[in-house]
Amino acid sequence: MSEWAPHVRAQLARLQLDGSRELEIVEELSQHLDERFEELRREGHDEARARQLAVEELVEPTTLAAQMSPLRQAAHAPAPVLGAPKTSRLGDLWQDLRYGGRMLGKNPLIAATAILTIALGIGANSAIFALVDATLLRPLPFPDPAQIVLAWERTPTTSRGLVSPLNMVDWAGRSRSFAAIGGFTANVGGMVMGNADGLADTVSRQWVTADIFTVLGVQPLAGRAFQPSDDLQRRNVVVLGEDFWRERFHGDRQVVGREVRLDGELYTIVGVVPRAAQVIGRTDLWALLSIQGAPARARGSHVFVAVGRLRPGVTREAGQSEIDAVAAALAREFPDTNAQRSVRLEALHEAVFGTELRQTSVLFIGVVGLVLLMCCANVANLLMTRATVRQREFAVRAALGADRRRIIRQLMAESLALAVIGGLLGLAIGAAILRVAPSLMPEALLPTVLTLIIDARIAAFCAVMVLLVGVLFGIAPAWHASSLSAAQTMSGTRSATGRGGRVRELLVAGQVAVVTVLLVGAGLLLRTLMAVEGVDRGYAADQVLSMVVDPMSDTYPTDEAEMQFYGAVEQEIRALPGVQGVAWATTLPLGESYEGTAFFEIEGQPAPATSQRPAADMQIVSPSYFETLGVPVLQGRPFDGRDIAGGVHVCIVNEAFVRRHLPGGSPIGRRLVIRESDSPQAVAVVREIVGVARQVKASPTETEDLLQIYVPMAQDTPGDIFLLVTPRSGPAAALTMPVRQAIGRVDKAQLVSVRHFMTLDEVAAVANARHRFRAILVMAFAALALLLAMVGLFGILAYAVQQRIRDFGVRRALGASTRHVLALVASNAAWVFAGGIVAGLVIANILGRLMVAMLFDVKPSDPVTFLAVAVVLAIGALVSAIAPAWRAARIEPAIALRSE
Structure with missing residues (x-):
């Protein structure tokens, strides 16, 4: 003690402590300096250099000097007086925050990493919460919106x-x-x-x-x-x-x-x-x-x-x-x-946002919430590692009189400082996400009335998140650091860090479980997307340009005049170089319909009651429709020149119609009584079935095939109709301008509405847009979560290797092979990841049932998805362990022998 006592007393002199307190502190710090001197000697420093470094550490701001102010206050604090006002906790908090800021400034890389991690988590949460707030919480922008309802007519x-x-x-x-x-x-x-x-x-x-x-x-x-x-x-x-x-x-x-x-x-x-x-x-x-x-x-x-x-x-x-x-x-x-007609009232809010959008919002907030938890776990791991490095500082503070509560408060203040800075940056990231979100979302995914902005509600949500995040990632490092005794820390025993290592491993295992759940959800949505995009649409043409053509009734007041216009346009377009086929239809496959539902009876079968007539999707098409789109007519014939206005009224039905209403025997020649509404006043038209067409999908997620009836346009002239054009070669979109010009040559008065130019591939993409958007977004968050888990695993392995350099060096000196050292490090990663994967797969199997409404042709417990996730996580664990394991394997035995 005599060697170090002068140095310690010189630092304590200005505090003017009482003799017993000063002696106690001198004894504890002298013991600490003795142990530190021996450590520096084992690390290879000579005696003079080791003594100099030990004394320099004594007077660093992170040790004794940082405690002068609180010690001085403690030494000269007046005796408490009954009824006297308490000291200001706000002042203590401000002091903790200032000191925490200085400490973070001394570790800018750790601080920047933590702040960026928090900002990403809070930014994603604030953006998604804006969607949830708009769809689930915020009322529509009308006076008393709860009093507005939609009224539907309900039938059997x-x-x-x-x-x-x-x-x-x-x-x-x-x-x-x-x-x-x-x-x-x-x-x-x-x-x-x-x-x-x-x-x-x-x-x-x-x-x-x-x-x-x-x-x-x-x-x-x-x-x-x-x-x-x-x-x-x-x-x-x-x-x-x-x-x-x-x-x-x-x-x-x-x-x-x-x-x-x-x-x-x-x-x-x-x-x-x-x-x-x-x-x-x-x-x-x-x-x-x-x-x-x-x-x-x-x-x-x-x-x-x-x-x-x-x-x-x-x-x-x-x-x-x-x-x-x-x-x-x-x-x-x-x-x-x-x-048999009644009325159903539905809240306008429910109708505008729909069940699917609300389910999507809940899915997204759950996903980003899990990602935020992973961000917290990573920052907690980071701060626990940093707290372990600062154990000597905490020991000195404890020796100087700081109690456990004081150390916890200091570390929590540092955590809150990180959270506040990260929260402010996260709010800016959230605003940036919302600014670009409309361009990334599928068209018509969100109602026009919905506005996604960062306002006071979102800012308040972020403030609450900052507080929760600061507590979540700060409590573990603070509790761990404050639980170590001064003797453990000063002695440098491995027990001082072993408990922290186990906590860090548990945090990473929890991250792996979370990322497993996210990857399973993303995999199920991706499999759903593959299923809907792989649906057989029913037509073979791979390049088709579509557009809406709407001739004015005053310009073409009769069916004959309107048909002449369609014929002239078709003739003008067929004359264009590069055009292979032209057709007209009131419905696009996987797209909109301008005709709607028709009610029918089958001659020769008992007539159903008026309110119970079966219905089918009615489509008015030109004779060239089936050839242009590559829709095969499986039985009978397609429409041709015989099917004119004055001829026999005919129709073509699809496979589902035959299966459901005309099983057994040939449907060709059977007659249907068709009405465009179920009203008794609706005009009935008897049509003969001349063909059976292949099933064409009206929606990619049809669980029951739609009944379809095709009618020749010469016998039922439409209003709005789609023009379909196929090229001989090249992209269909290249025909847009030539086709518009061709229509303009027929419509010289420019009184025909031509709009919505899209290829059928684009129409199908719009039909699948919600599935694609969900899958891509969840996959992106799952990839971020996987990266966070890999970083967490890398961190604990790298730290474990650093702490065990002497251990690995001794093993190598005693003959351990490179393979043995690599296996030793990899086994730590394997246990952490394996535990997380198993727990995550169990949780994912339970939570997957909540996603049934979002899946198509995929089961929530899909074994392919679960196996793929396990393989991806195993690869991630391997990548995370490579660098730490390689470092451990390359430790030279001489390092261990010198340190010992």
């Missing part, structure tokens, strides 16, 4: 049927629960808008009733919304959407009252409504469809989605009860059209 065959305009009028007039009821058409069409320069282009348009914006509670940005008088007087009026108004008219409020030419007629702009109105459809403008005074036959036409606003204080259950009574009364009054 469907629970979400479109609504008859006259039924909607009666619901509004007879119910007292609703303040107003409006409606809109489910599909958004197009109108040709004439411009001042004599040119024209197509704008999107949706038909609505006069009360629609009143129901939503939308306040116009300029002008007014539709009024009942517009309906009664059947005015040509339109309301513009905010985005279209700003883009086309530069936000000019004087546009109200101006007339625009749409489809060759003049329409008056009466107002502009905000972006929130897009909840009922992505459209440029809304046009009024008058329903007051509609003829009686309109009760059998179902074209609207009804939207109602319940009166204040009326619950959805009460509204449902009253509307049920109204529907029952209408069924008695109009049995031909309303028998």
